[in-house]
Amino acid sequence: MTETHSAEKVEDIEIRLLLEALYITYHYDFRNYSMASIKRRLRQAREQLGFANFSALQERVMHEPEMLPRLLRYLTVQVSEMFRDPSYFCALREKVVPHLKTYPSLKVWIAGCSGGEELYSLVILFREEGLEERTIFYATDINQEALHAAERGIFALDRVRLFTENHRKSGGRSSLSDYYQAAYGRVSFDKSLRRNVVFSDHSLVTDAVFAEMHLISCRNVLIYFNRDLQDRAVGLFKDSLARKGFLGLGAKESLRFSQYAGSFDEFVREEKIYQKRGA
Incomplete structure (x- = not known):
């Protein structure tokens, strides 16, 4: 066994013990x-937090709980933007919203809400389409810091130009500036956007279904799971969706290889929007 191969094997063992x-x-x-x-993100965490190996990192995390949030910043992906992939939101607006308008009340789940960019995108879209008042939005994530950031609704001012352009391309019916105030290099989104939002800690890995949803948007989360965990998450979505409910995934995600693929129809194929089949 070469020295490099031996070092990689030790590293793999350390990572599995840490997890x-x-x-x-x-x-x-x-x-x-x-x-x-996981290996890529843990290596970044080890280097930037200043540990020689993963065993040292594990010891600190186990004995110093304050290290946990620092490590979670690396393990939970917090990269997003408002109206990311505008064509997805355009498809929701043009193809999905007409169906949602037939319901007297709605529940929408943003699974893996990160810092809240997608949440605010959907609330604004629903407000523009006249659906916000009858909708409860559930924003969930496993990272408490991300949830707190989402609840604050504050973003760097230099990100707003991209947000605004995405909103325009998504078919926005208003100006994004109608929804925030800018000061001191940041923008703060209006509190009214959160009045129908429930923020909650929820894990797609270990937690169960908690409500019947009409739309679930879980974008760019499944790509970080292995096949078994992907199936578990999609099974949760299937069980949580109302009959004829909608599921939106990320551009690089698909139900094609899921054991639950037969429970869904491709509703807008190019935008990875699925509809749960009827009984």
């Missing part, structure tokens, strides 16, 4: 995430 320790100690379960993705 097991996180699950047993804090109930955060990353064990079935894509190993390539």
Whole structure:
């Protein structure tokens, strides 16, 4: 066995022990995430937090709970933007909203809401389409810091130009500036956008269904899971969706290889929007 191969094997063992320790100690379960993705993010965490190896990182995390949020920043992906992939939101507006308008009340789940960019995008879209008042939005994530950031609704001012352009391309019926105030290099989105929002800690890995939804948007989350965990998440979505409810995934995600693919129809194929089949 070469020295390099031996070092990689030791590293793999350390990573699996660290993930097991996180699950047993804090109930955060990353064990079935894509190993390539987890390894890349953990290496970045180890280097930037200043540890020589993963065993040293594990010892600190287990004995110093304040290290956990610092590590979670690397393990949970917090990269998003408002109206990301505008054509997706345009398809929701033009193809899905007409169906949603037939319901007297609606429930929408943003699974893996990160810092809230997609949440605010959907609330604004629903307000523009006259659906906000009859809708409860559930914004969930496993990262408490991300949830707090989403609840604050504050973003860097230099991101707003992109947000605004995305909103325009998505078919926005108003000016994005109608929804925020700018000051001191930041923008703060109007509190009224959060009046129908429930923020909650929820794990697609370990938690169960909690309500019947009409739309679930879970974009760019499944790509970080292995096949078994992807199936678990899609099974949750299937069980949570009302009959003829809608599921939106990320551009690089698909139900094609899921054991639950037969429970859905491709509603807008190019935008990865699916509709749960009737009984």
